[in-house]
Amino acid sequence: MADAQILPAPGRRQPRVSRTAAWWLKDRIFSSPFHVALSIVVLVGAAFIGQFLLRWGLLDAVFVASDPAACQAAKGACWAVVYEKHRTILFGLYPHSEHWRPTLAVCLYLVSLTITLMPRFWNLRGLALLWACTVTAIGVLMYGGLFGLPEVATSEWGGLALTMIMFTGTVVMGFPVAVLLALGRRSTLTLVRSVCVTIIETLRGVPLITILFVAVNVLPLFLPAGSSVDKLLRVTIGIAIFFACYQAETIRGGLQAVPRGQYEAAQALGLGYWQMTRVIILPQALKIAFPAIVNHIIAALKNTSFVMIIGLFDILNATTSVMQDPVWRKYYVEAYVFVGLVYFVFGFALSLYARAMEAQMKKGHH
Amino acid sequence: MLQQNVSTTAEGSRAKNAIEIGSISKWYGTIQVLDDVSLDIATGERVVICGPSGSGKSTLIRCINGLEQHQEGRIAVNDTELDGSNRALETIRGDVGMVFQSFNLFPHLTVLDNLTLAPMLVRKLPKRDAEEIAMQYLRRVHIPEQAHKYPLQLSGGQQQRVAIARALCTQPKIMLFDEPTSALDPEMIKEVLDVMLELAGTGMTMVVVTHEMGFARTVADRVVFMADGRIVETGRPDEIFGNPQTERARTFFRQVLKH
Numbered sequence: 001m002a003d004a005q006i007l008p009a010p011g012r013r014q015p016r017v018s019r020t021a022a023w024w025l026k027d028r029i030f031s032s033p034f035h036v037a038l039s040i041v042v043l044v045g046a047a048f049i050g051q052f053l054l055r056w057g058l059l060d061a062v063f064v065a066s067d068p069a070a071c072q073a074a075k076g077a078c079w080a081v082v083y084e085k086h087r088t089i090l091f092g093l094y095p096h097s098e099h100w101r102p103t104l105a106v107c108l109y110l111v112s113l114t115i116t117l118m119p120r121f122w123n124l125r126g127l128a129l130l131w132a133c134t135v136t137a138i139g140v141l142m143y144g145g146l147f148g149l150p151e152v153a154t155s156e157w158g159g160l161a162l163t164m165i166m167f168t169g170t171v172v173m174g175f176p177v178a179v180l181l182a183l184g185r186r187s188t189l190t191l192v193r194s195v196c197v198t199i200i201e202t203l204r205g206v207p208l209i210t211i212l213f214v215a216v217n218v219l220p221l222f223l224p225a226g227s228s229v230d231k232l233l234r235v236t237i238g239i240a241i242f243f244a245c246y247q248a249e250t251i252r253g254g255l256q257a258v259p260r261g262q263y264e265a266a267q268a269l270g271l272g273y274w275q276m277t278r279v280i281i282l283p284q285a286l287k288i289a290f291p292a293i294v295n296h297i298i299a300a301l302k303n304t305s306f307v308m309i310i311g312l313f314d315i316l317n318a319t320t321s322v323m324q325d326p327v328w329r330k331y332y333v334e335a336y337v338f339v340g341l342v343y344f345v346f347g348f349a350l351s352l353y354a355r356a357m358e359a360q361m362k363k364g365h366h
Numbered sequence: 367m368l369q370q371n372v373s374t375t376a377e378g379s380r381a382k383n384a385i386e387i388g389s390i391s392k393w394y395g396t397i398q399v400l401d402d403v404s405l406d407i408a409t410g411e412r413v414v415i416c417g418p419s420g421s422g423k424s425t426l427i428r429c430i431n432g433l434e435q436h437q438e439g440r441i442a443v444n445d446t447e448l449d450g451s452n453r454a455l456e457t458i459r460g461d462v463g464m465v466f467q468s469f470n471l472f473p474h475l476t477v478l479d480n481l482t483l484a485p486m487l488v489r490k491l492p493k494r495d496a497e498e499i500a501m502q503y504l505r506r507v508h509i510p511e512q513a514h515k516y517p518l519q520l521s522g523g524q525q526q527r528v529a530i531a532r533a534l535c536t537q538p539k540i541m542l543f544d545e546p547t548s549a550l551d552p553e554m555i556k557e558v559l560d561v562m563l564e565l566a567g568t569g570m571t572m573v574v575v576t577h578e579m580g581f582a583r584t585v586a587d588r589v590v591f592m593a594d595g596r597i598v599e600t601g602r603p604d605e606i607f608g609n610p611q612t613e614r615a616r617t618f619f620r621q622v623l624k625h
């Protein structure tokens with residue numbers, strides 16, 4: 001098979017390799033009447049949408065206006081609304097005078113995240129220390145109550161910082177649980193296996209919204225009287241468990257793809273179950289399942305927006321609420337487009353990163 | 367020289383059994399794959415197991431280090447009884463190294479990391495000592511220069527030699543080989559057999575499933591012929607190859623010895 005690509009087929013003329021633009025057009029876009037028709041439809045459609053977006057979003061748009069009346073006259077988008085409302089969109093109900101705190105928290109978070117994602121810093125102890133510091137710093141910044149910072153209850157947290165905190169909490173708490181569920185589902189111990197199967201299948205069969213309602217309304221009934229677990233924490237745990245159940249299945253797929261010989265070789269060398277799992281099986285399984293894992297992580301980012309239903313002001317719900325303002329409410333599309341862009345920037349960054357990692361893994365030795 | 371070495375070690379330690387297999391039977395579901403198999407192997411002895419495909423050779427040697435569980439009979443390795451306890455399993459796996467047909471190297475670890483893994487995790491050696499031992503065994507299998515490559519960058523023969531070195535790094539007293547050369551191209555078989563020959567010269571107790579009759583002739587103290595989950599015949603290589611007692615063995619050896 002490999003030869004077929006390298007050696008020219010005998011007796012057949014090779015296509016000339018000078019790939020001009022004309023050749024490319026002919027080969028890729030206009031190679032048959034059907035292709036021609038399809039290409040024309042797509043190109044015309046793209047051109048139409050493109051020129052609309054260009055005019056609406058850029059040429060006819062209003063970028064600065066302290067008064068919505070200025071937008072009234074224009075035919076295009078009113079981006080001024082984003083500037084007008086950006087504080088609420090980004091910070092929710094967080095006290096206005098303290099907005100520097102979530103800003104700093106998000107910056108700290110992004111720096112730590114960037115460091116964590118770079119393979120050259122992959123050192124378990126160093127990263128654990130980094131995150132211990134980061135989480136503490138973010139906690140102090142957001143809660144306050146120390147160093148003369150006024151206290152801010154979690155019910156007042158909101159906007160981008162809240163979305164980030166819930167997303168990170170979901171992945172950090174959910175991923176280890178997912179790994180354990182996946183391992184448990186493949187366990188030879190019947191009891192462990194059935195417990196894991198039950199958890200996974202039950203929670204996957206239930207909408208996320210139900211889990212959030214349970215976390216907010218039902219769970220407190222079961223907690224001992226007098227104790228209160230923070231609502232934000234309960235909600236994050238709810239999303240994390242939901243995430244874990246889906247992620248467990250992708251990890252299980254990876255585990256199944258690791259050849260039996262790997263288990264046997266590890267056992268024959270005398271490795272115990274956890275040693276074998278940690279050093280031999282999981283690294284290979286997670287590598288195999290990597291694209292699907294990233295897929296669920298990106299979904300988790302967007303799933304945080306479900307919390308609007310139970311009254312937390314993440315970036316999306318903060319936007320919805322601020323767009324109730326009768327003066328600016330007409331321009332809700334622009335506000336949502338902005339929020340959409342924020343999600344897109346983070347989601348796309350994640351997927352670019354995943355693609356780069358995959359390429360690197362392929363270049364590596366497997 | 368090798369020959370001489372072989373006979374002295376074999377004679378010298380006949381007294382003690384490294385492996386005792388007493389009437390074991392094993393079923394997969396309702397299919398019986400081992401049927402009342404008994405085999406004692408002395409310390410320093412080299413036993414070659416052969417027989418037609420599906421006769422239970424792999425199953426038998428995988429029972430010795432507990433990769434498979436037998437349902438009847440007993441197995442003891444260096445006086446440790448395989449009784450289903452983890453403690454026995456740990457002890458036995460510490461004493462027994464295994465080499466597989468398909469190498470089963472860990473593809474995400476370098477050759478050196480493949481070798482140092484068990485010494486560091488199981489025997490808790492410091493990294494430096496483990497690496498020293500690893501390099502020593504890599505030299506013994508003649509590929510010290512490959513230490514920092516990944517397994518899939520090596521040829522099949524090199525991979526199998528790494529696998530042998532990896533098993534030796536845990537400093538086992540017994541080595542099991544399950545068709546170590548059957549997945550190799552012909553030109554690589556010799557380099558692996560040579561390494562095994564050298565290992566035999568050190569007096570290692572070896573149980574080898576193979577159809578390499580030349581190897582069996584040179585190295586084996588005893589050849590065990592299996593068919594249908596039973597040991598049909600055992601004997602010295604020259605006896606069993608030259609004058610098999612059963613029809614099954616006669617047909618089998620006629621086929622494998624021909625080429």
Ligand SMILES: Nc1ncnc2c1ncn2[C@@H]1O[C@H](COP(=O)(O)OP(=O)(O)OP(=O)(O)O)[C@@H](O)[C@H]1O
Nearest residue numbers: 394397399417418419420421422423424425426545
């Ligand atoms: N996991 C399993 N489940 C069910 N049957 C099995 C399993 N492993 C092996 N067997 C069966 O057990 C019998 C003995 O297998 P074994 O692998 O020990 O034979 P073998 O002598 O090593 O053969 P080969 O020369 O092909 O390696 C075969 O009939 C095989 O089909």
Ligand SMILES: [Mg+2]
Nearest residue numbers: 423424425545
């Ligand atoms: Mg076999």
